[in-house]
Amino acid sequence: xxxxxxxxxxxxxxxxxxxxxxxxxxxxxxxxxxxxxxxxxxxxxxxxxxxxxxxxxxxxxxxxxxxxxxxxxxxxxxxxxxxxxxxxxxxxxxxxxxxxxxxxxxxxxxxxxxxxxxxxxxxxxxxxxxxxxxxxxxxxxxxxxxxxxxxxxxxxxxxxxxxxxxxxxxxxxxxxxxxxxxxxxxxxxxxxxxxxxxxxxxxxxxxxxxxxxxxxxxxxxxxxxxxxxxxxxxxxxxxxxxxxxxxxxxxxxxxxxxxxxxxxxxxxxxxxxxxxxxxxxxxxxxxxxxxxxxxxxxxxxxxxxxxxxxxxxxxxxxxxxxxxxxxxxxxxxxxxxxxxxxxxxxxxxxxxxxxxxxxxxxxxxxxxxxxxxxxxxxxxxxxxxxxxxxxxxxxxxxxxxxxxxxxxxxxxxxxxxxxxxxxxxxxxxxxxxxxxxxxxxxxxxxxxxxxxxxxxxxxxxxxxxxxxxxxxxxxxxxxxxxxxxxxxxxxxxxxxxxxxxxxxxxxxxxxxxxxxxxxxxxxxxxxxxxxxxxxxxxxxxxxxxxxxxxxxxxxxxxxxxxxxxxxxxxxxxxxxxxxxxxxxxxxxx
Amino acid sequence: xxxxxxxxxxxxxxxxxxxxxxxxxxxxxxxxxxxxxxxxxxxxxxxxxxxxxxxxxxxxxxxxxxxxxxxxxxxxxxxxxxxxxxxxxxxxxxxxxxxxxxxxxxxxxxxxxxxxxxxxxxxxxxxxxxxxxxxxxxxxxxxxxxxxxxxxxxxxxxxxxxxxxxxxxxxxxxxxxxxxxxxxxxxxxxxxxxxxxxxxxxxxxxxxxxxxxxxxxxxxxxxxxxxxxxxxxxxxxxxxxxxxxxxxxxxxxxxxxxxxxxxxxxxxxxxxxxxxxxxxxxxxxxxxxxxxxxxxxxxxxxxxxxxxxxxxxxxxxxxxxxxxxxxxxxxxxxxxxxxxxx
Numbered sequence: 001x002x003x004x005x006x007x008x009x010x011x012x013x014x015x016x017x018x019x020x021x022x023x024x025x026x027x028x029x030x031x032x033x034x035x036x037x038x039x040x041x042x043x044x045x046x047x048x049x050x051x052x053x054x055x056x057x058x059x060x061x062x063x064x065x066x067x068x069x070x071x072x073x074x075x076x077x078x079x080x081x082x083x084x085x086x087x088x089x090x091x092x093x094x095x096x097x098x099x100x101x102x103x104x105x106x107x108x109x110x111x112x113x114x115x116x117x118x119x120x121x122x123x124x125x126x127x128x129x130x131x132x133x134x135x136x137x138x139x140x141x142x143x144x145x146x147x148x149x150x151x152x153x154x155x156x157x158x159x160x161x162x163x164x165x166x167x168x169x170x171x172x173x174x175x176x177x178x179x180x181x182x183x184x185x186x187x188x189x190x191x192x193x194x195x196x197x198x199x200x201x202x203x204x205x206x207x208x209x210x211x212x213x214x215x216x217x218x219x220x221x222x223x224x225x226x227x228x229x230x231x232x233x234x235x236x237x238x239x240x241x242x243x244x245x246x247x248x249x250x251x252x253x254x255x256x257x258x259x260x261x262x263x264x265x266x267x268x269x270x271x272x273x274x275x276x277x278x279x280x281x282x283x284x285x286x287x288x289x290x291x292x293x294x295x296x297x298x299x300x301x302x303x304x305x306x307x308x309x310x311x312x313x314x315x316x317x318x319x320x321x322x323x324x325x326x327x328x329x330x331x332x333x334x335x336x337x338x339x340x341x342x343x344x345x346x347x348x349x350x351x352x353x354x355x356x357x358x359x360x361x362x363x364x365x366x367x368x369x370x371x372x373x374x375x376x377x378x379x380x381x382x383x384x385x386x387x388x389x390x391x392x393x394x395x396x397x398x399x400x401x402x403x404x405x406x407x408x409x410x411x412x413x414x415x416x417x418x419x420x421x422x423x424x425x426x427x428x429x430x431x432x433x434x435x436x437x438x439x440x441x442x443x444x445x446x447x448x449x450x451x452x453x454x455x456x457x458x459x460x461x462x463x464x465x466x467x468x469x470x471x472x473x474x475x476x477x478x479x480x481x482x483x484x485x486x487x488x489x490x491x492x493x494x495x496x497x498x499x500x501x502x503x504x505x506x507x508x509x510x511x512x513x514x515x516x517x518x519x520x521x522x523x524x525x526x527x528x529x530x531x532x533x534x535x536x537x538x539x540x541x542x543x544x545x546x547x548x549x550x551x552x553x554x555x556x557x558x559x560x561x562x563x564x565x566x567x568x569x570x571x572x573x574x575x576x577x578x579x580x581x582x583x584x585x586x587x588x589x
Numbered sequence: 590x591x592x593x594x595x596x597x598x599x600x601x602x603x604x605x606x607x608x609x610x611x612x613x614x615x616x617x618x619x620x621x622x623x624x625x626x627x628x629x630x631x632x633x634x635x636x637x638x639x640x641x642x643x644x645x646x647x648x649x650x651x652x653x654x655x656x657x658x659x660x661x662x663x664x665x666x667x668x669x670x671x672x673x674x675x676x677x678x679x680x681x682x683x684x685x686x687x688x689x690x691x692x693x694x695x696x697x698x699x700x701x702x703x704x705x706x707x708x709x710x711x712x713x714x715x716x717x718x719x720x721x722x723x724x725x726x727x728x729x730x731x732x733x734x735x736x737x738x739x740x741x742x743x744x745x746x747x748x749x750x751x752x753x754x755x756x757x758x759x760x761x762x763x764x765x766x767x768x769x770x771x772x773x774x775x776x777x778x779x780x781x782x783x784x785x786x787x788x789x790x791x792x793x794x795x796x797x798x799x800x801x802x803x804x805x806x807x808x809x810x811x812x813x814x815x816x817x818x819x820x821x822x823x824x825x826x827x828x829x830x831x832x833x834x835x836x837x838x839x840x841x842x843x844x845x846x847x848x849x850x851x852x853x854x855x856x857x858x859x860x861x862x863x864x865x866x867x868x869x870x871x872x873x874x875x876x877x878x879x880x881x882x883x884x885x886x887x888x889x890x891x892x893x894x895x896x897x898x899x900x901x902x903x904x905x906x907x908x909x910x911x912x913x914x915x916x917x918x919x920x921x922x923x924x925x926x927x928x929x930x931x
Contacts (some may be wrong), residue, residue, distance in 0.1 A: 054830050089833035097831075103824040106923055107846050113828075120833050152922045168832070 010064035111149030217539025381440035684893030723813030745807035857910030
């Protein structure tokens with residue numbers, strides 16, 4: 001059988017630089033799924049974009065052939081004239097991109113953008129195109145295709161936008177679909193559903209799929225063939241069972257080791273709970289969204305509803321949930337960056353046995369003192385460091401604000417903190433752009449440590465990083481927690497990350513804590529359907545454990561579709577019940 | 590329907606703003622000590638011409654200049670009756686020009702619509718030139734097309750308008766037989782509208798439009814180019830390419846649509862800056878626009894004339910921003926559906 005797409009000895013370079021993709025060859029058979037795996041900078045994205053020649057202007061294909069053999073005969077996409085290539089793009093080869101939020105034009109309706117494909121390649125327009133688009137919308141899971149047709153992307157959630165992207169790719173019934181990290185920007189339950197959808201569509205239409213991803217769990221769930229890339233070269237390639245079952249190349253093995261996973265069951269350790277550093281009591285937060293006209297009532301958004309959390313000193317409390325679950329709001333309230341609704345309070349105990357202080361009821365000096373004690377590590381290390389400040393300035397700024405130490409002392413402390421996070425003090429005079437993502441996150445951690453805090457709030461500190469770097473940052477966080485006796489409030493959407501670092505996990509959905517337990521208990525005896533869905537949706541790099549889509553669908557739907565015992569609506573909310581010591585579930589009794 | 594409601598709402602706020610502006614204008618005009626008539630009276634008294642003094646005193650009474658400032662303001666706008674009943678801006682009485690000794694409406698007359706005409710022509714010129722050049726410069730960025738359009742653009746920005754006016758004047762007249770000065774042939778002045786007059790006005794418009802519009806067009810072009818370049822890097826552009834669109838179609842349908850917003854939003858700023866910016870040009874070119882009138886009125890403290898001209902410019906500005914706001918709502922669904930539930 002001739003492969004549908006054969007990439008032979010492909011090299012791509014930018015400008016006059018060294019090639020970033022060198023001598024890459026692989027082949028995809030009709031109906032087959034090939035996964036291109038690698039970390040950022042591995043050249044996997046450039047490779048997949050080179051197939052349709054959607055590359056930045058300074059990039060050129062230096063050598064190689066890209067043989068595409070649909071039924072109409074073989075062509076070399078690398079050498080094809082642009083005009084002929086346009087007839088292939090979106091027609092026989094379609095593409096899905098990483099960021100559904102930005103990959104659709106904000107000013108055109110979904111219907112317009114999707115039916116355009118039919119207009120370009122099938123010469124259909126008007127009612128006929130619309131009918132076909134509506135069919136596709138229904139197929140990819142829009143509950144109301146007519147409404148989706150007339151909607152703008154910004155009215156849709158990330159998952160729905162990605163479904164629209166998939167519909168756009170599928171409406172022309174391509175022979176080959178190239179998906180560039182299609183689920184990286186999505187919540188884990190949404191990811192499971194989107195992956196399931198792509199699989200179903202593939203079985204229905206018999207198209208081939210090239211899936212670009214950094215997640216071995218996704219690979220295990222989707223791929224028949226795997227190509228592992230590193231620094232522009234192929235490290236290992238072969239059948240998925242072989243590569244995932246017995247990785248031959250050390251780099252592949254390294255990827256495996258770095259992939260976070262939910263640990264095996266261990267004995268639940270009893271937790272001493274008397275010395276709490278931070279306590280959230282009945283914290284609610286309601287935002288009022290301005291109604292679109294004066295005649296309609298304002299829309300109330302309950303970001304947090306009656307959240308009770310307690311963080312023992314020296315421990316890590318993790319809040320897990322999808323975007324919009326209220327986890328970040330809870331963290332902001334804990335830091336005093338936002339005021340809770342009346343009735344809620346946040347208590348902080350600077351030292352063991354000291355009287356608790358109410359974070360939201362402080363005078364100026366007490367507030368400054370609290371801010372020295374509680375610091376934050378942000379999600380995106382690329383935008384949380386000012387590009388115009390040297391590392392030294394960025395690190396010393398907190399000390400300057402709180403007027404601590406002389407210039408020399410500050411400098412010494414900055415150097416010491418860099419050493420703490422595994423960087424060298426020679427880097428003090430550099431600017432952030434000279435650092436990699438992982439190094440930048442180390443810098444953010446160093447900055448948070450400058451004031452010698454006792455509490456760190458980490459807001460998804462690893463979600464913008466590659467797996468192997470994520471592993472290092474988590475190790476660093478664990479290390480400094482134990483060394484400096486810090487307590488962490490850890491916000492994440494990734495259960496596997498949390499499983500590793502947390503002593504206690506609170507799962508949030510729609511502003512409510514739905515289940516709370518130590519990770520060992522939570523992961524091996526989850527009670528709540530949403531927790532079960534989260535765990536089931538976590539892709540595992542093992543082909544024997546595919547994602548159980550039924551379980552995901554059961555818990556990831558809206559709370560009124562949950563089983564009777566767990567169901568809640570805006571009016572009726574079950575309370576958080578203690579089912580075992582240390583294990584709480586929100587359910588009706 | 591939503592649009593209509595928004596337009597009505599916007600019109601309402603515009604009227605309110607206009608009211609506030611009128612108060613500000615009146616206060617500012619009256620900030621320098623004295624007024625045209627008291628200056629005149631003082632001058633007449635010092636030269637001993639008592640006959641004129643009586644006339645000036647009469648005028649002061651006639652136009653309520655002897656009353657407190659807030660009353661003067663209300664009379665000027667037309668909220669309370671003056672010596673001759675309600676006759677303010679709202680009633681269509683623009684007041685009396687002391688320096689010209691004629692009603693303001695008579696002095697301003699033609700200049701009003703000529704100002705509108707010249708500036709609309711200039712705005713049209715700005716958009717017609719900036720749109721294609723800006724898009725082209727962005728689409729062919731870092732090529733000779735981009736560099737040469739940038740060069741011409743900077744030249745346009747850097748050349749003083751009046752200098753450009755003089756140069757164009759000379760060469761336009763010499764090589765293309767374009768008319769010099771004014772906005773129409775002197776023989777048509779004061780004549781009723783005719784095809785011949787329209788033709789003459791259009792011919793006379795060429796040089797002023799070019800002169801007033803050049804720097805605006807250059808600035809606008811650079812802005813559009815920068816916006817377009819930003820948009821061209823966005824992922825939705827890649828999506829469009831991956832669909833198999835031709836570059837030209839893609840460019841017009843997607844990035845241009847998005848980059849167009851600031852372009853439209855500029856209408857409001859463009860109008861007033863041109864009216865005030867074109868004063869010098871109008872003087873040099875001898876255009877009978879409102880600019881030179883404003884200049885003399887301000888110098889002589891001719892308060893009703895100055896006030897009216899300033900109000901007119903403010904009205905133009907507010908109309909411009911209103912038009913651009915309504916257009917933006919039409920163009921951008923993100924603004925249109927703000928607050929609509931997903």
